[in-house]
Amino acid sequence: MCGIVGHVGDEQATPILLDGLRRLEYRGYDSAGLAVHGSNGIQIVRAVGKLRNLEKALAAKGLPGTVGIGHTRWATHGRPSEVNAHPHVAGPIAVVHNGIIENHLELRAELEANGFTLSSDTDTEIIAHLIHRETRAGHDMVTAIRRSLERVDGAYAIAVLSEKEPRRVVVAKSASPLVIGVAKGATYCASDIPALLPYTNEMLFLEDGEIAVLEADGFTLSTLQGTPLSRRLRRISWSPVMAERAGYKHFMLKEIFEQPRALEDTLRGRLDRELADVSTPEIGLSEDDAKRIQRVILLACGTSHHATIAGRYWLEELAKVPAITELASEFRGRDAVVGESDLVIAVSQSGETIDTLMAAKEAKERGAKVLAIANVNGSAIPRMADASFYTHAGPEIGVASTKCFMAQLANLLMFSIWLGRRRETIDEGLASELIEGLARVPHVIEERLPGTLEAVSEIVQDFSEARDVLFLGRGLSYPMALEGALKLKEISYVHAEGYAAGEMKHGPIALLDAHVPVIVLMPQDRHYERVSSNMQEARARAAKIIGVTTAGDTQGQALCDRFVEVGPTHEALSPFVTVVPLQLYAYCVADHKGTDVDQPRNLAKTVTVE
Ligand code: AGP
Numbered sequence: 001m002c003g004i005v006g007h008v009g010d011e012q013a014t015p016i017l018l019d020g021l022r023r024l025e026y027r028g029y030d031s032a033g034l035a036v037h038g039s040n041g042i043q044i045v046r047a048v049g050k051l052r053n054l055e056k057a058l059a060a061k062g063l064p065g066t067v068g069i070g071h072t073r074w075a076t077h078g079r080p081s082e083v084n085a086h087p088h089v090a091g092p093i094a095v096v097h098n099g100i101i102e103n104h105l106e107l108r109a110e111l112e113a114n115g116f117t118l119s120s121d122t123d124t125e126i127i128a129h130l131i132h133r134e135t136r137a138g139h140d141m142v143t144a145i146r147r148s149l150e151r152v153d154g155a156y157a158i159a160v161l162s163e164k165e166p167r168r169v170v171v172a173k174s175a176s177p178l179v180i181g182v183a184k185g186a187t188y189c190a191s192d193i194p195a196l197l198p199y200t201n202e203m204l205f206l207e208d209g210e211i212a213v214l215e216a217d218g219f220t221l222s223t224l225q226g227t228p229l230s231r232r233l234r235r236i237s238w239s240p241v242m243a244e245r246a247g248y249k250h251f252m253l254k255e256i257f258e259q260p261r262a263l264e265d266t267l268r269g270r271l272d273r274e275l276a277d278v279s280t281p282e283i284g285l286s287e288d289d290a291k292r293i294q295r296v297i298l299l300a301c302g303t304s305h306h307a308t309i310a311g312r313y314w315l316e317e318l319a320k321v322p323a324i325t326e327l328a329s330e331f332r333g334r335d336a337v338v339g340e341s342d343l344v345i346a347v348s349q350s351g352e353t354i355d356t357l358m359a360a361k362e363a364k365e366r367g368a369k370v371l372a373i374a375n376v377n378g379s380a381i382p383r384m385a386d387a388s389f390y391t392h393a394g395p396e397i398g399v400a401s402t403k404c405f406m407a408q409l410a411n412l413l414m415f416s417i418w419l420g421r422r423r424e425t426i427d428e429g430l431a432s433e434l435i436e437g438l439a440r441v442p443h444v445i446e447e448r449l450p451g452t453l454e455a456v457s458e459i460v461q462d463f464s465e466a467r468d469v470l471f472l473g474r475g476l477s478y479p480m481a482l483e484g485a486l487k488l489k490e491i492s493y494v495h496a497e498g499y500a501a502g503e504m505k506h507g508p509i510a511l512l513d514a515h516v517p518v519i520v521l522m523p524q525d526r527h528y529e530r531v532s533s534n535m536q537e538a539r540a541r542a543a544k545i546i547g548v549t550t551a552g553d554t555q556g557q558a559l560c561d562r563f564v565e566v567g568p569t570h571e572a573l574s575p576f577v578t579v580v581p582l583q584l585y586a587y588c589v590a591d592h593k594g595t596d597v598d599q600p601r602n603l604a605k606t607v608t609v610e
Pocket of ligand 1: 301302303304305347348349350351352353356399400401402490603604605606607
C-alpha cells in the first residue's frame with residue numbers, strides 16, 4: 001500500500017511527481033505530499049485526503065526545483081493527518097516510504113533517548129531520523145542509508161532526498177515494490193509501472209536488499225552491503241493510454257468493458273486449435289514433471305482467491321489431480337503440509353501481495369515448485385517463483401479487480417487443459433471443444449456488454465436500497481457468487497454474502513425475507529435442476545430473485561423476479577460470462593449511491609502489509 005515517486009532531471013519536478021501520484025492513487029489515498037529540492041533547500045507540502053487537496057495546497061505554495069519525491073498514503077501507523085503524511089523530514093533528510101517497520105517502537109525509544117524529537121506517529125519518521133543521525137556522524141547519504149537500514153526490520157521501499165547531495169534521489173527496497181525508469185536526461189522511481197509510462201518504457205525492478213542512486217543521467221546500483229551490481233533494463237510494452245480512463249466515467253467500468261480484449265491478449269498464441277492443446281512453454285514443467293505432480297496447491301487472496309476456486313474445479317475435472325485452494329494469509333505460519341511432490345500456483349494480479357508472496361516463498365523453501373500467475377511483468381511473486389505464466393490484461397487501475405480476474409480464469413483453465421493433456425486425463429474431443437469455446441468467449445462477452453449494462457442498471461433502480469444481498473451458485477458458479485458479493489461489498493459498502501447454493505438451507509436461509517434480494521447464477525449446467533430448487537426455497541421465504549440466466553432459458557427465467565441473460569457457452573466456460581453481470585451490478589449500485597468506485601474507502605489496490 002502507499003505509492004511513492006521520485007524524479008531527478010532538468011524539468012520541474014512538481015508536475016511530474018503529481019502526475020505520478022495520480023497514477024498511483026489507487027495504492028492509497030488518505031493523504032499525500034511532495035518534497036522538492038529547490039534553490040532554498042528541500043521544501044515540503046503535504047495535505048490530508050485525496051490528491052486534489054495536495055494540488056490545492058501546491059497552487060497556494062509552489063515547489064520549484066527539478067529533484068523531488070512524492071507519496072500517497074494508506075495509513076498503517078498513525079491516523080490520516082497532515083503531520084503523519086509523508087515526506088518525513090529530519091535535519092537535511094526527507095523520506096517517503098511504502099511498507100511497515102516492525103521494530104519501530106524499539107527504534108523510536110532509542111532515538112528519543114538520543115535526544116531526537118519525533119513529531120508524527122508513523123514508523124517512517126524513524127527512518128528519516130536514523131539517516132539524519134548517520135549523516136551527522138559524517139557519513140555520506142548512501143552510507144548513512146545503508147547503516148540505517150541495517151537497523152530496520154520489516155518491509156520498505158524508500159526514496160530519500162538530502163540537502164547535502166542536491167542532485168540525487170537514493171532508493172532502497174526490501175519486500176515492498178520499487179521500479180526505476182530511465183529516460184534521456186531524467187531518472188525516475190515509482191511503486192508501480194503506470195506512474196512512469198508517460199516518461200519511459202525502460203525500467204528496472206529493484207530487488208530486495210538493493211540500493212540505487214538516481215541522477216539525471218542514469219543510476220548506479222549496489223547491494224545494501226556495498227557490492228556494485230549491474231542489470232539490464234527491461235522494456236515494458238504497456239502504453240500510457242492503457243492507464244487512462246478513455247472517456248469512461250470510472251476505471252472500473254472501462255476495465256469491465258476491456259475484458260474481451262484482456263482475454264484475447266491473454267489467450268493469444270497459447271491456444272493450439274489444430275492440436276487441441278495449449279502451448280505454454282513458459283510454465284517450465286516437462287511432460288514428466290506434469291505426470292509426477294501429486295497435488296496442486298493454489299495460493300491467493302481476495303478476488304484472485306476466487307479465481308483459484310474455479311481453477312481447483314478445472315484441475316480436478318480435467319487433469320484429475322488433487323487440488324486445494326488456500327487463502328495465502330491462512331497458509332502461512334500454521335505449518336501447512338507441503339513438499340516436493342506439490343505444485344504451488346500463486347495467483348496475484350499485482351504480483352506484490354505480501355501474504356501471497358510470503359506463503360509461496362514458504363512453500364518453495366519446503367521443496368514445492370512454485371508457478372506464478374500474475375499480471376505485472378517482473379513483479380515480486382514471479383521473480384520469486386520457479387516459473388511464471390503471465391496474464392496479459394494490461395494495467396488495472398480500479399481498486400476492484402475485474403479484467404485481471406477474467407484473465408486469471410483464462411490462465412487457470414488453460415493450465416488445467418495443458419496438464420490434462422500431459423496426464424492423459426482429458427481426451428482430444430473435450431480439449432478441442434474447450435479450446436474452441438474459450439477462443440469464442442471474448443466475442444460472447446463483448447456482444448452482450450452494452451445490453452447487460454442497460455439491463456443491470458434498470459434492475460438496480462429497484463434494489464439499490466437493499467442492505468443485504470445474497471449471491472448463490474453451485475459448482476463453477478459458486479466462486480463467481482463469492483466474487484459478486486466481494487465486488488458489491490468493496491465498492492458500494494452493501495453487506496453481501498456469496499454462498500454455495502446448497503448451503504443456503506444450512507443457515508443463511510434464516511436471513512431471507514422480502515427485503516433481501518437473492519442473486520442466483522443458473523447457467524444451464526449439471527447443477528441447473530438443484531439450483532432451481534434452491535431458488536424455489538428462497539422464493540417461498542418471500543425473497544426477491546434476480547437470476548443470471550442463459551439467453552432464452554424461459555424455464556429458469558420464470559422462477560425469477562428479474563433476470564439478466566448471458567451468452568451460451570460450454571458449461572466449463574460459464575464463469576467467464578456469469579461474472580460479468582455481477583461486476584456490473586456492483587458497479588451500478590455504487591454509481592447509484594455515489595460512492596468512490598475506483599478508490600473505495602479503506603482499500604488499496606496492492607496490499608503489501610500482512
Ligand atoms: C479485488 O477486487 C480486491 N481489491 C482484492 O481482493 C484483491 O484481489 C486482493 O488484494 C489480491 O490482490 P492481488 O491479486 O494483487 O494479489
